Amino acid sequence: MAKQKEKEEKTNVMRVLEAAGIPYTPHQIPLSKDSPLDGVSAAALLGKPPEQVFKTLVTQGPKGEHFVFVIPVAETLDLKKAAKAAGVKSVTMLPQKQLFPLTGYVHGGCSPVGMSKAFPTYFAEEVILVDTMLCSAGKIGHQVELRPNDLIALVGGEIADLIVS
Secondary structure (H helix, E strand, O other), X not given: OOOOOXXXXXXXXXXXXXXXXXXXXXXXXXXXXXXXXXXXHHHHHHOOOHHHEEEEEEEEOOOOOEEEXXXXXXXXXXXXXXXXXXXXXXXXXXXXXXXXXXXXXXXXXXXXXXXXXXXXXXEEHHHHHOOOEEEEOOOOOEXXXXXXXXXXXXXXXXXXXXXXX
């Protein structure tokens, strides 16, 4: 008897993209308990350059407001540049324990698409250098590849200078 093809798991991010009519390619990272979960390792496992794979970071402003920043996985968010982009005096990284209650996503599976609530979202200007980008599909080990302009338009994002020089 032929082995049945494994059904591809659809995440909420994929459903949101489909509902918006945005084409994407799903990717799954082969994970084991020994697999490193950092973005650069994920890019290598996907066979993609790190400049094409983006991570989603959530910050908090001085009045408790929240901002989302999407930057290449090998880069570091410059908090001063991030605050300037968001138009606030300062931002700090959101404590990891607050991520799931705020966004509905766990650390390592946070996506700018489909958060529990829409937050102002900023993309590192390096996003314009790639034809397609990968970001989390909302679950650890799952990524979606799509055109940056489609994603930016979907989340109402802005492009800004965000990474440490």
